[in-house]
Amino acid sequence: MRITGHYYVHQLLGNAEFAAPEVIKGTPVSLATDIWSLGVLTYVMLSGVSPFLDESSEETCMNICRVDFSFPLEYFTSVSQAAQDFIRATLQMDARWRPTVATCLLHPWLQPHYSNYSKIPLDTTRLTAFIERRSHQNDVRPLPNAKCFIVNRNAMGT
Structure with missing residues (x-):
């Protein structure tokens, strides 16, 4: 971790899908x-799915850096507009x-x-499946060269 003023720069650890x-x-x-x-x-707790997760770490990083997410009806039919607004505000x-x-x-x-x-309880079936999938992953490993995903993709004009 490198300290610069009141900000910190550090290596991305674990899964990129939760990183800003x-x-x-x-x-x-x-x-x-x-x-x-x-x-x-x-987003994950309300829907049971990840907003940015894609086929590879590179694609996940690109989705994050483009803020490419949506609220698919199949996952958000019982989620209020206020909850979706809260998510939009934070992302x-x-x-x-x-x-x-x-x-x-x-x-x-x-x-x-x-x-x-x-007043309808959320269906937590997908969230339970999400947690189960995550329990089989090793989240405490460095994600090498995440920055290069963005730099290389931008250099290619995409």
Whole structure:
């Protein structure tokens, strides 16, 4: 880990799918980087699928750096628009546009008096399958040259 001012730069460990674009690119990170991860975790917990995961680490990194995600109806039919709005707010490319922790806590979706929340319990079958798949992976290994995925792809004009 390298400290620069109030930001940190460190090697990407584990699976790229939870990493913010700045981690993938090897640029300084801040508290807003954790807000990105909160958004990914929220997406996974509500849907049971990962928003950026693709066939390879390279494609996953590219999806993250393009902020290429959606809310497929097959996974989000019972997820409120407020919850989806919360996820959108946290998954901003520019870390300066991500909400702070305090702002996240004030989001209508997290308010106990929010009247438009779904009374239908979430189907956790896909989340259970997601957790089971993840339990067979070794998440504490460096992802080599994640930054080069982006640099090389950008150099090719894609």
